[in-house]
Every structure is written in C-alpha cells, then in structure tokens.
Amino acid sequence: MGDATMSKPVPVRHLHVGPEFHAEQHIHPEPTSFLSRYVFSKDHKVIAKQFLWYGLFFLVMGGVMAMMIRWQIAFPGTAFPVLGQLLWPQSGGVMPPQSYAAFFTMHGTLMIFFAITPILIGAFGNLLIPLMIGARDMAFPTLNLMSFWTNVLAGLCMIVSFFVPMGPAAGGWQSYPTLSTLVGSPGHGQTLWILGIFLTGSASIMGAVNYITTVVRLRAPGMGYFQMPLSVWGIWLTAILNALFVPVLAAGVLLLFLDRVFGSHFFLAGASITKGGGDPVLYQHLFWIFGHPEVYILILPAWGIVSDLLSFFSRKPAFGYKATALSMSVITLLSMVVYGHHMFVVGMSPLLSQGFMTLTMLISIPSAVFFLNWLGTMWRGSIRFATPMLFSLGVVFVFGLGGLTGLHLGAISSDIYLHDSYFVIGHFHLTMAASVLLGAFAAIYFWFPKMFGKMMNETLGKWHFWLTIIPITIVFCGMLVVGYAGMQRRLYNYEAYEFLKHLHPINVWITRAALLLGASQFLFVGNFLSSLISGKKAAENPWEVGTLEWTIPSPPPHHNYDEIPVVLHGPHEFNNPAVTGKDWLAQDEPIGDEPVALGAVGN
Amino acid sequence: MNARPEAAYAPAPAPLTEPTFGTATTGKVGMWIFLVTDAMTFGGLLLAYGILRAGNKEWPAPTTVLGIPFTAFMTFVLIVSSLTMVLGLDAAKKGDRREAVKWLVATAGGGVFFLCGQVYEYRHLIHEGFTLPSGNFPATFYVITSFHGGHVFTGVCYLLITAFGVSRGRHLENGANFVEITGLFWHFVDLIWILVFTLVYLIP
Numbered sequence: 109m110g111d112a113t114m115s116k117p118v119p120v121r122h123l124h125v126g127p128e129f130h131a132e133q134h135i136h137p138e139p140t141s142f143l144s145r146y147v148f149s150k151d152h153k154v155i156a157k158q159f160l161w162y163g164l165f166f167l168v169m170g171g172v173m174a175m176m177i178r179w180q181i182a183f184p185g186t187a188f189p190v191l192g193q194l195l196w197p198q199s200g201g202v203m204p205p206q207s208y209a210a211f212f213t214m215h216g217t218l219m220i221f222f223a224i225t226p227i228l229i230g231a232f233g234n235l236l237i238p239l240m241i242g243a244r245d246m247a248f249p250t251l252n253l254m255s256f257w258t259n260v261l262a263g264l265c266m267i268v269s270f271f272v273p274m275g276p277a278a279g280g281w282q283s284y285p286t287l288s289t290l291v292g293s294p295g296h297g298q299t300l301w302i303l304g305i306f307l308t309g310s311a312s313i314m315g316a317v318n319y320i321t322t323v324v325r326l327r328a329p330g331m332g333y334f335q336m337p338l339s340v341w342g343i344w345l346t347a348i349l350n351a352l353f354v355p356v357l358a359a360g361v362l363l364l365f366l367d368r369v370f371g372s373h374f375f376l377a378g379a380s381i382t383k384g385g386g387d388p389v390l391y392q393h394l395f396w397i398f399g400h401p402e403v404y405i406l407i408l409p410a411w412g413i414v415s416d417l418l419s420f421f422s423r424k425p426a427f428g429y430k431a432t433a434l435s436m437s438v439i440t441l442l443s444m445v446v447y448g449h450h451m452f453v454v455g456m457s458p459l460l461s462q463g464f465m466t467l468t469m470l471i472s473i474p475s476a477v478f479f480l481n482w483l484g485t486m487w488r489g490s491i492r493f494a495t496p497m498l499f500s501l502g503v504v505f506v507f508g509l510g511g512l513t514g515l516h517l518g519a520i521s522s523d524i525y526l527h528d529s530y531f532v533i534g535h536f537h538l539t540m541a542a543s544v545l546l547g548a549f550a551a552i553y554f555w556f557p558k559m560f561g562k563m564m565n566e567t568l569g570k571w572h573f574w575l576t577i578i579p580i581t582i583v584f585c586g587m588l589v590v591g592y593a594g595m596q597r598r599l600y601n602y603e604a605y606e607f608l609k610h611l612h613p614i615n616v617w618i619t620r621a622a623l624l625l626g627a628s629q630f631l632f633v634g635n636f637l638s639s640l641i642s643g644k645k646a647a648e649n650p651w652e653v654g655t656l657e658w659t660i661p662s663p664p665p666h667h668n669y670d671e672i673p674v675v676l677h678g679p680h681e682f683n684n685p686a687v688t689g690k691d692w693l694a695q696d697e698p699i700g701d702e703p704v705a706l707g708a709v710g711n
Numbered sequence: 712m713n714a715r716p717e718a719a720y721a722p723a724p725a726p727l728t729e730p731t732f733g734t735a736t737t738g739k740v741g742m743w744i745f746l747v748t749d750a751m752t753f754g755g756l757l758l759a760y761g762i763l764r765a766g767n768k769e770w771p772a773p774t775t776v777l778g779i780p781f782t783a784f785m786t787f788v789l790i791v792s793s794l795t796m797v798l799g800l801d802a803a804k805k806g807d808r809r810e811a812v813k814w815l816v817a818t819a820g821g822g823v824f825f826l827c828g829q830v831y832e833y834r835h836l837i838h839e840g841f842t843l844p845s846g847n848f849p850a851t852f853y854v855i856t857s858f859h860g861g862h863v864f865t866g867v868c869y870l871l872i873t874a875f876g877v878s879r880g881r882h883l884e885n886g887a888n889f890v891e892i893t894g895l896f897w898h899f900v901d902l903i904w905i906l907v908f909t910l911v912y913l914i915p
C-alpha cells in the first residue's frame with residue numbers, strides 16, 4: 109500500500125533565506141489620498157482591478173462590433189437595431205462597406221490587445237503573481253503603474269480613431285501593407301492604430317519585465333518553480349513571450365509609421381524600383397514573428413488557470429503537474445519557430461514551408477500531453493460543478509475543438525484551400541477567443557471573492573455558463589462549416605457570389621446564436637454589478653483550496669501577507685491521507701506537527 | 712469520503728529551494744530582461760535591413776556613401792566610454808565618490824561626443840541628398856542609427872542622474888548596485904553599436 113511511504117517521518121527542513129530577500133519586501137503604509145489609492149495606485153491588487161474594468165469596457169465594445177458584423181452578414185441591407193440609426197443615419201442604419209472593414213479590423217484589434225490582454229494578463233497577472241507566490245507586491249510597482257496608464261493612452265488612440273475623417277483603421281487586425289500604407293488607407297485612423305499598438309506594446313513590455321522579475325526574485329521561501337500554481341506558470345511563460353516578441357511587432361509598426369508619415373517605402377514594392385523598392389512581405393514576416401507567439405500569449409494564462417481550477421474542483425492533485433508545466437514550456441519554445449504557417453500562400457520557398465509545417469505539427473505533442481493531463485485530473489475526482497468549474501470545462505471543450513481544427517491549417521495542402529476562409533475564423537475564435545474568454549470568465553467567477561470580498565451569484569453564473577457555451581459552440585462551429593464550404597473571410601456581402609448563396613440559412617443561424625450569446629452576457633454584467641454591491645460576504649477560503657492567496661483575508665490587506673509565508677507543499681494538495689478533517693491543505697500549512705525550521709532568516 | 716484513488720496520490724514533499732536568484736538584485740534581473748527585449752527590437756530592425764538589402768541588387772556598397780574613418784573614430788570613443796564606465800563602477804564599489812563621479816561624467820561625455828558626431832554625420836549626408844524617403848538604404852540607415860542614438864541619449868541622461876546621485880552619497884550601497892545597473896545599460900548600448908557599425912557601415 110502506498111500509505112506506508114506517506115506516513116514516513118518528514119525530515120526537518122532547513123530554509124535558507126538570503127538577507128536581501130527580506131530587505132526588499134518592506135511593508136509600505138497604505139496611501140491615503142483618493143488619487144494615490146484608486147487612480148495612480150502602485151498596489152498590484154488595485155492595478156489588477158483597473159485592468160479588469162478597462163478590459164471589460166473594451167470587451168463590450170468589441171462584442172457589440174462583432175454583433176454588427178454578424179448582422180450585416182445575415183441580414184444585409186437591414187438596419188442594425190437602435191445603434192445602426194445612430195452610427196449610420198445617412199444609410200438608414202445599414203452598415204456601409206467601409207464601416208464593415210473598419211469594424212472587423214477594430215473588433216479584432218480591440219478584442220486581442222484591449223480586452224483579452226488586459227483581463228488575463230493585466231488583471232489576473234497582476235492579481236495572481238504576487239498573491240500566489242507569497243509576495244507583498246510586484247518587483248517594480250512604479251513600472252506597474254506606468255504600464256497601466258500607458259495602456260490607457262493606447263486605448264484612447266484607438267477610441268479617437270473612430271472620430272477622425274475616414275474613420276478607424278480598416279486594413280484587418282494584421283494591418284498588412286499595402287492596405288495599411290497611405291495607398292490603402294489615407295486617413296489618420298491607421299496612423300492612430302499604429303500609435304495605439306506601439307503604446308500598448310510598450311505597456312506589455314513594461315508588464316513583462318515586471319512579471320518575469322517578480323517570479324524570478326520574489327517567490328516566498330520554499331516556493332520553487334515546481335511549487336508554483338500552474339496559473340503562475342502560464343502567466344510567467346506569457347510574460348516571457350511578450351518580452352521577446354512584442355519588440356519585433358514594435359519594430360514592424362515603427363517602419364509602417366515611417367512609411368505613412370515620413371515618406372519612406374519599406375513596405376511599398378515597385379513604387380520606387382529605381383531607388384530600391386520595398387517589400388510588403390517583410391511586414392508579414394515581422395508581424396507573424398510576433399503574431400504566432402501572440403496567440404500563445406493570449407492562451408497560456410487561460411491554460412494555467414484552467415489547469416489549477418480543474419484540480420481544485422475535482423478535489424484531486426493536478427494529474428502530471430510537472431508534465432503540464434513542462435509541456436507548456438515546450439509549447440512556448442516551439443511557438444517561436446512556427447510563424448511561417450500563416451504565410452504558406454505568400455510564395456515562400458517550399459522547403460521553408462515544409463519546415464514550418466513540421467514544427468507546427470510538433471506542437472500537437474506537448475498540447476496532447478497537457479490536454480490528457482486535464483482529463484487525467486478530472487478522472488475519478490469528486491467534481492464540484494461550481495460556476496468556475498463549468499467555465500473551465502467549457503475551455504477544455506472549445507479548446508479541444510479549436511486545437512483539432514488547427515491541424516488542418518498547419519498542413520500546407522489543406523491550408524492552401526482553407527487560408528483566409530471562415531474556417532480560419534472559426535478555428536482561431538475557438539482557440540483564442542472562445543477558450544480565452546471562457547477562461548477569463550472562470551477566473552473572474554473564481555477570484556471575484558478574493559478581489560472584492562463578495563461572492564458572485566451561483567445560479568445566475570450557471571445560467572450564464574449554459575447560455576454562453578451553447579451559442580458560442582454554434583457560432584464558431586458554424587463558421588468552420590461555412591468556411592469549409594468555401595466562404596471567404598472579410599466579405600461584406602457574400603451573397604454577391606453565386607456559389608455561396610446557398611449558405612444563407614446557416615449564416616442566419618450563426619448570427620442568431622451570436623445575438624443570443626451577446627444577450628446572455630447581460631446575465632454576467634448584472635451578476636457582476638449586483639454582487640459587487642450586495643453580494644454575500646466572502647470568507648477567507650470559500651472554495652476550500654490550498655494556494656497561498658486563500659490563506660489571507662478577502663480582500664487581502666494592502667501588504668498582502670503580514671508575514672511572508674513559508675511554502676511546504678505544491679499547490680494541489682487535495683485528499684492527502686495524512687490530513688484529517690478536511691480534504692485540502694494550504695501550501696504553507698504543516699501536516700500534523702511536521703517540524704519546520706528556518707535557517708539564516710534575515711529579519 | 713476519500714474519492715481519490717491511491718495511485719493518483721503523489722505527495723512529493725516540496726523541495727525547499729532558495730528563493731533568491733543567485734545574488735543578482737531585483738533591479739539587475741529587471742535590467743537584464745529589459746536588455747533582452749531591447750535587443751529584440753534591434754533584432755527586428757536589423758532583420759528588416761537584412762531582408763531589404765538581400766532583395767535588392769542595386770544596394771550601394773555602404774563604404775562608398777558613408778564616411779568610415781569618421782564613424783570608426785566615433786566607435787572608438789564609444790568603446791573608450793565603456794572603459795571609463797568600468798573605472799567609475801570600480802571607484803563606486805570602493806566607495807570613492809569623487810573618483811566615481813569623475814568617471815561617470817567622463818562616460819556621459821563620451822556619449823555626448825558620439826551624439827554630436829551623429830548630428831554632424833546626418834547633416835552632411837542630408838546635404839548630399841541621402842534622405843529618409845530617398846531609398847531603402849538611407850531609410851534603414853536612419854532608422855537603425857537614430858534608434859541607437861536615442862539609446863545613447865537615454866544612456867547619457869541615465870549616467871548623469873546616477874552621477875548626481877553618487878555625488879549626493881547615494882547609490883553606493885549593495886556593492887554600488889545602482890551604478891552597476893547603469894553600467895549594464897551603457898555597455899549594452901556600446902555592444903549594439905559595434906553590431907550596427909559592422910552590419911550597416913562595414914559589410915561591403
């Protein structure tokens with residue numbers, strides 16, 4: 109029996125804690141003025157909330173734009189209810205073609221850079237890293253503050269761009285030249301888009317430097333890398349990718365900016381052959397060197413969070429914890445060398461394409477590892493179907509679908525047919541929109557008590573889940589189907605094409621599901637706001653889990669930990685037979701009278 | 712009610728690891744990571760330069776347009792400023808404030824000289840019609856060198872702030888860690904210049 113090994117006496121563990129470690133983490137007094145407390149705060153928990161509000165704002169904006177795009181596809185020539193009349197009075201509320209292009213561009217841009225990134229990386233990165241590793245704050249609180257406010261400037265650029273003559277950027281979220289040069293988009297919208305991306309990129313870099321350093325330097329004594337919750341692993345790997353590849357995007361858009369404003373022609377082919385013409389494909393390289401890691405930047409935090417939540421709500425240790433952490437790391441590495449799969453049709457050397465295809469296919473190995481680990485975690489667990497768990501299961505489901513469809517796009521022969529079709533739209537929405545969105549909801553439902561000290565309503569949460577997962581599956585699987593049938597993406601009026609006309613009924617159903625999806629988000633908004641005001645008061649550890657943030661009050665005090673905790677266990681110690689009376693164990697909680705000694709403590 | 716099968720139970724008592732990362736301070740780790748991101752930005756720009764140049768058969772030999780001896784001298788000054796930086800850090804570590812300030816200001820002086828040289832070079836080149844819109848050789852040249860120039864400018868400000876702090880008796884604790892971090896940035900700027908000089912000026 110395994111029991112024999114478990115009850116072996118645990119040796120006294122000596123912790124060596126460098127003096128510097130303690131020297132760094134002073135308890136700062138809580139700021140008292142309104143401005144320094146809620147606006148220009150350096151407290152990671154406050155910045156996390158700022159990012160959450162900021163991201164939710166853009167999520168609504170991007171979401172409404174998605175509804176409008178879908179409306180135009182299913183009901184061309186009819187006015188979008190209410191908002192249509194406000195936005196396009198001259199056409200009787202019908203979205204004109206130029207607005208359609210602007211809206212899918214800005215929908216993609218806002219969702220990726222201003223909704224998902226702030227919520228998962230900005231809000232939960234900030235909230236979870238210090239709390240989960242047992243630190244008092246981020247390594248560089250001032251940098252944290254700057255990161256948020258730089259982001260706000262970036263968001264303003266994007267919002268202002270809606271009001272300039274000729275409207276916002278309309279060259280797709282990738283902003284490929286020549287669409288995005290002065291030839292394709294003469295207005296100021298595209299220039300503001302570049303500024304916004306540059307600024308939000310700078311903010312991401314500031315965040316990344318801060319996150320990586322915090323994880324490297326401020327882990328509590330005993331918190332080795334393999335004692336970190338998988339959420340922290342995910343966010344940390346994301347920060348690494350941000351630090352490495354956002355700069356490449358910055359370089360790309362900088363050159364685009366010079367092309368637009370200072371008359372260079374890095375990306376203008378032909379126009380200037382005699383002076384040495386530019387190369388539009390160069391932009392695609394720079395963009396996708398960043399762009400492919402970007403999809404992992406978005407998904408890694410959600411993967412980490414889901415890996416933790418599945419274990420928490422199955423009341424079992426995460427199956428293959430180390431394998432999950434390592435496979436996420438391997439994916440992070442591989443994601444650096446596969447970007448060419450976005451460019452199979454630009455006319456690259458076939459040899460290079462083959463290489464990119466092979467590397468892309470390799471990613472399915474580590475992906476399968478952690479996916480099976482998720483299933484293994486739930487296997488024979490005593491699952492509690494609370495709202496965060498439902499959303500985590502939703503992630504497992506939609507990510508499974510999205511991951512499998514990715515194989516069709518990673519293989520050159522099928523990609524040449526599917527490229528730029530609605531199949532791609534379906535695929536990437538399943539993987540990086542639906543999965544990440546559901547992951548964000550899981551995180552919000554789960555950590556809301558810790559952030560705001562109140563519980564969210566479970567019944568509403570469950571309704572929200574079912575009314576989200578069903579339509580979201582219909583919407584994005586529907587897109588896979590019409591894409592497979594040959595419908596291209598970014599079409600203002602697909603019915604202009606004889607061979608696509610028969611897709612009308614299914615497109616109408618996709619739109620209906622999308623509208624239902626949009627409407628059911630009111631359940632979330634209502635739940636969020638009413639719980640904030642009058643939710644049940646949250647206990648210290650309402651979910652009965654063992655990670656460090658649940659050992660302190662909800663919400664935590666300004667300095668998080670009165671005393672820096674000493675970590676003794678991994679993050680998922682459930683049903684440890686040596687523990688009686690409850691089925692979880694806090695990471696810093698000794699088993700029985702397990703002796704712990706601190707050596708060379710600096711304070 | 713113990714629903715967990717025994718086989719899945721893997722308690723693996725946490726090995727208690729040293730939380731500090733060697734002896735590097737938080738600031739130093741942060742600076743290193745920042746330098747990596749910064750190197751990636753230069754990497755992006757140099758990649759663009761490489762692709763544009765490789766794809767263009769009429770790219771002129773840089774040596775025919777750019778004044779190599781002049782820039783070689785500027786490069787030399789920048790390398791010397793790395794040396795004075797080392798001397799400044801050494802003095803700061805020994806707690807010799809006056810000496811440290813002297814070398815730090817000398818380092819900044821090297822940076823200012825370099826910037827003046829760059830302004831002179833630009834004016835000369837623009838006068839000859841070598842302007843940003845006039846082709847991709849000038850365009851990549853200006854983007855990369857001015858992006859580097861911006862780093863030199865930042866470095867000069869950073870050095871002067873550090874020198875000011877040292878003159879007030881600050882930044883000497885912890886093995887003059889603050890000065891060392893300033894130095895990291897400055898050496899990085901020099902290192903990048905040597906790459907830029909080789910790739911943009913020298914390769915025929």
Ligand code: HEM
Binds near residue numbers: 177178215598
């Ligand atoms: C949840 C509801 C959502 C719906 C119904 C939806 C729907 C759509 C539609 C209809 C398009 C236009 C396809 C085309 O005509 O080419 C689109 C594009 C796009 N969406 Fe979404 N979307 C949703 C959420 C998201 C989220 C959360 C993200 C971010 C991760 C996202 C990222 C994008 C991107 C990047 C594009 C491509 C834009 C372009 O072509 O430049 N979407 N979406």
Ligand SMILES: [Cu+2]
Binds near residue numbers: 446
């Ligand atoms: Cu990709």
